[in-house]
Amino acid sequence: MPTCSEARASLLSLLRGAEHFNTEVFPAKQTLFASLAESQAPSTLFIACADSRINPNLITQTEPGDLFILRNIGNIVPAYGEMLGGVSSAVEYAVAGLGVSTIIICGHSDCGAMKALLAPEKSGLDKMPTVRSWLRNAEAARAALGDLKAEDAGPANVRSLSEQNVLLQLSHLKTHPAVAAAMARGTLFLQGWFYDIGTGEITILDEQSRKTTSITDAIAHLESIPA
Ligand SMILES: [Zn+2]
Numbered sequence: 001m002p003t004c005s006e007a008r009a010s011l012l013s014l015l016r017g018a019e020h021f022n023t024e025v026f027p028a029k030q031t032l033f034a035s036l037a038e039s040q041a042p043s044t045l046f047i048a049c050a051d052s053r054i055n056p057n058l059i060t061q062t063e064p065g066d067l068f069i070l071r072n073i074g075n076i077v078p079a080y081g082e083m084l085g086g087v088s089s090a091v092e093y094a095v096a097g098l099g100v101s102t103i104i105i106c107g108h109s110d111c112g113a114m115k116a117l118l119a120p121e122k123s124g125l126d127k128m129p130t131v132r133s134w135l136r137n138a139e140a141a142r143a144a145l146g147d148l149k150a151e152d153a154g155p156a157n158v159r160s161l162s163e164q165n166v167l168l169q170l171s172h173l174k175t176h177p178a179v180a181a182a183m184a185r186g187t188l189f190l191q192g193w194f195y196d197i198g199t200g201e202i203t204i205l206d207e208q209s210r211k212t213t214s215i216t217d218a219i220a221h222l223e224s225i226p227a
Helices: 004-028 030-036 056-060 086-097 112-118 129-144 155-173 177-185 215-224
Strands: 044-049 067-072 102-108 189-195 202-205 212-214
Touching: 004 030, 044 056, 044 086, 056 067, 067 086, 086 102, 086 177, 102 155, 112 129, 112 155, 129 155, 155 189, 155 202, 202 215, 212 215
Parallel strands: 044 067, 044 102, 102 189
Antiparallel strands: 189 202, 202 212
């Protein structure tokens, strides 16, 4: 837990950042912000973990207005009807309201949620009943890895679980009526990603083969499809 003076320093740093944004950064991009002042038309719903080390706009080299971003613990999308709330309404609004053409679900390395699923006792989940309950929406990904023990929560298994979780959440996403309707019309692409924090590498998770592909191969594949 932070001390009182650390909490003060952290808030001060945020306020200085906001001041710098307002006086230096905003004026330099005034045209962009003016174009966004009264409407948005993002192409993509980007679903990521709330982890502080992921910056969706940075890793996709996009600007404000490009991504409609939904973040939560473990980049989870409960199946439709399980929990109607923040996640399902953001998905519905992005697809039926804003008409996004792409949904990315992005998992990541060293994910605390995935580590907690692998080793609940070590992660202090007994003190976090809400997190424990939320992570039930990823339990099937944990089951897909077979019989692992708490000591198996190393980086390789955390990565495997993150990948399984992205595939699971993609399947949950398809149970949402707005998503199912847009997919039936052929106007929506869904894709799973895995982001490695230590190397910056993003890999694409193929749902059919359940294997990973490099970005280069995914681009080549997409370019080979006639427009
Ligand atoms: Zn995470």
